[in-house]
Amino acid sequence: MPDNRQMLIAALPSGPLQTSNFEMQTTPAPEPADGQVLCRTLAITIGAGQRAGLQGSASYAGAPQIGGVMGGTGVAQVETSRAQGFAAGDLVMAPTGWQDYSLHHADALQPVPAGTAPALQLGGLGVNGITAYFGLLDIGAPKEGETVVVSAAAGSVGHLVGQIAKLQGCRVVGVAGSPAKCALLTDELGFDTAVNYKDADFRAAFKAATPDRIDVYFDNTGGDVLGSAIFRMNIKGRIVCCGAVSQYDTANPAPGPRGIPGLLVNNRVRMEGFLVFDYADRYAEARAQLREWIEAGQITLKLSEYHGLDAAPQAFVDLLGGATTGATIVHI
Numbered sequence: 493m494p495d496n497r498q499m500l501i502a503a504l505p506s507g508p509l510q511t512s513n514f515e516m517q518t519t520p521a522p523e524p525a526d527g528q529v530l531c532r533t534l535a536i537t538i539g540a541g542q543r544a545g546l547q548g549s550a551s552y553a554g555a556p557q558i559g560g561v562m563g564g565t566g567v568a569q570v571e572t573s574r575a576q577g578f579a580a581g582d583l584v585m586a587p588t589g590w591q592d593y594s595l596h597h598a599d600a601l602q603p604v605p606a607g608t609a610p611a612l613q614l615g616g617l618g619v620n621g622i623t624a625y626f627g628l629l630d631i632g633a634p635k636e637g638e639t640v641v642v643s644a645a646a647g648s649v650g651h652l653v654g655q656i657a658k659l660q661g662c663r664v665v666g667v668a669g670s671p672a673k674c675a676l677l678t679d680e681l682g683f684d685t686a687v688n689y690k691d692a693d694f695r696a697a698f699k700a701a702t703p704d705r706i707d708v709y710f711d712n713t714g715g716d717v718l719g720s721a722i723f724r725m726n727i728k729g730r731i732v733c734c735g736a737v738s739q740y741d742t743a744n745p746a747p748g749p750r751g752i753p754g755l756l757v758n759n760r761v762r763m764e765g766f767l768v769f770d771y772a773d774r775y776a777e778a779r780a781q782l783r784e785w786i787e788a789g790q791i792t793l794k795l796s797e798y799h800g801l802d803a804a805p806q807a808f809v810d811l812l813g814g815a816t817t818g819a820t821i822v823h824i
Contacts, residue, residue: 493520493521493523494520494521494592494593495518495519495520495521495592496518496519496520496521496522496591496592496593497516497517497518497591497592497801498516498517498518498519498561498589498590498591498592499514499515499516499561499562499590499591499801499802499804499805500514500515500516500517500559500560500561500562501513501514501546501556501557501558501559501560501561501562502514502515502558502559503558504546504556504558505546508812508813509543509546509808509809509812510809511805511806511809513546513805514562514590514804514805516801516802521592521593522593522594522595524572524573524574524575524595525574526574527574527575527597527598528574528575528595528596528597529570529572529573529574529575529578529584529595529596529597529598529601530570530571530572530573530593530594530595531568531569531570531571531584531586531588531593531594531595531596531601532568532569532571532592532593533566533567533568533588533591533592533593533594533824534566534567534568534569534583534610534823534824535566535567535610535611535614535821535822535823535824536564536565536566536588536590536614536804536821536822536824537564537565537566537614537615537618537619537620537648537819537820537821537822538564538804538807538808538811538820538821538822539619539620539648539811539820540644540647540648540712540735540737540811540812541735542562542563542564542808543737543808543812544735544736545563561589561590561591562589562590562804563587563589563590564587564588564589564590565585565586565587565588565614565618565619566585566586566587566588566589566610566614566824567583567584567585567604567610567613567614568583568584568585568586568588568594569581569582569583569584570582570583570584571593575597575598576598577598578598578601578603582603583603583604583606583608583610584601584602584603584604585601585602585604585613585614585618586600586601586602587600590801590804591801592801592824602775610821610823611795611797611819611821611823612786612793614819614821615648615793615795615818615819615821616652616782616783616786616791616793616819617779617782617783617786618819619768620648620649620652620819621652621778621779621782622768622771622775622778622779622782623649623734623768624649624650624652624653624656625652625656625778625781625782626766626768626771626774626778627649627653627710627732627734627766627768628640628653628656628657628708628710628732629656629660630766630771631730631732631764631766632708632710632730632732633708633730634657634660634662634707634708635660635662635707636660636661636662637661637662637663638662638663638707638708639662639663639664639665639702639704639705639706639707639708639726640653640654640657640662640663640664640665640706640707640708640709640710641664641665641666641667641702641706641708641709641710641721641724642654642657642664642665642666642667642709642710642712643667643689643709643710643711643712643713643717643718643721644667644668644712644713644735644737645666645667645668645673645677645683645686646666646668646669646673646676646677646794646817646818647712647737647816647817647818648818648819648820649712649734649735650666650710650712651677651681651794651817651818652791652793653710654666654677654681654682654683655681655682655785655790655791655792656785656791657708658682658683659785659790659791662707662708663684663704664682664683664684665683665684665685665686665687665701665702665706666678666681666683666685666686666687667686667687667688667689667698667713667717668686668687668688668689669688669689669690669814670688670690670814671688673686673688673817674686674687674688676794676817680792680794681792681794685701686701687701689716689717694720695720698720698724699724702724704726705724705725705726705729706721706724706725706726706729707726707729707730708729708730708731708732709721709725709729709730709731709732710732710734711731711732711733711734711735711736712734712735712736712737713735713736713737714735714736714737714749715736715749716749718731718736718749719749719750719751722749722750722751722752722755722756722761723751723755725755725759725761726759727759727760727761728759728760728761728762729759729761729762730761730762730763730764731761731762731763731764732764732766733763733764733765733766734765734766737812793818793819794817794818794819795818795819795820795821796810796811796815796816796817796818796819796820796821797821797822797823798820798821798822798823799822799823800822800823800824801822801824803822804822807820807822808820
């Protein structure tokens with residue numbers, strides 16, 4: 493039997509995530525039983541929401557388990573199939589976790605079209621792209637000419653949200669954490685302007701960037717950026733609550749922003765959260781449209797790529813520390 497390297501949760505973080513929160517073990521690869529498929533992981537994606545899972549604050553992720561394999565989504569190749577519908581050599585997307593080999597029932601696998609690069613499947617066509625698609629178009633419902641603001645705009649979801657908003661004819665403002673990221677948004681991804689939330693004069697710059705105020709705010713961060721956006725919302729504006737990365741990697745999350753519910757009531761603002769899993773029966777629709785935009789060159793995908801399972805903890809730390817752009821992919 494081949495060896496199965498597994499990255500385990502060694503300790504739950506009590507503050508900012510560290511690579512020491514993980515440890516590697518090697519065990520024999522499992523054998524599939526009837527109805528199961530053995531998959532070999534080719535690449536995994538890491539998202540900020542996984543940090544919320546380690547906090548235990550993401551109920552959909554289940555309770556984190558010390559000594560368990562770190563969870564995550566990957567693209568894998570079928571090694572052995574004892575289930576109908578899959579054969580050795582097929583490419584699939586699955587909840588592989590951070591390990592070389594994993595066992596699944598067929599209903600947990602999503603076929604990956606032949607020739608699709610794992611990074612594309614996990615990034616633009618994966619949870620990141622689908623989240624951007626439904627969060628913006630279904631929850632935000634932008635209209636041509638409106639102003640859309642995106643926080644964590646250089647991140648895995650945010651950089652796609654902004655580009656989709658441009659395709660809808662909107663004026664798009666990105667909020668990011670460095671001059672380099674702001675330049676990426678405007679120079680490469682087509683955002684109309686971008687603001688660095690770390691600047692001392694952020695509030696003044698944010699106000700200047702939204703002279704017509706905000707119609708749709710796509711929130712990936714929570715915290716102070718959300719607080720600033722609430723004060724700039726137009727009447728009948730929409731706030732899409734996708735994530736709160738500013739509150740994940742800490743033992744002391746900040747309180748919610750001021751102005752709720754007063755500003756929401758006065759300006760008749762709708763503030764709505766969502767989980768992408770609610771749209772599972774429409775994933776094919778989103779992937780078809782995203783693929784069309786990507787292949788036509790209307791959406792540019794950004795990736796931060798790492799190599800080797802042992803690089804996964806550092807990739808996670810880098811993501812939370814703001815050192816990555818686009819989707820974070822670890823090639824196993």
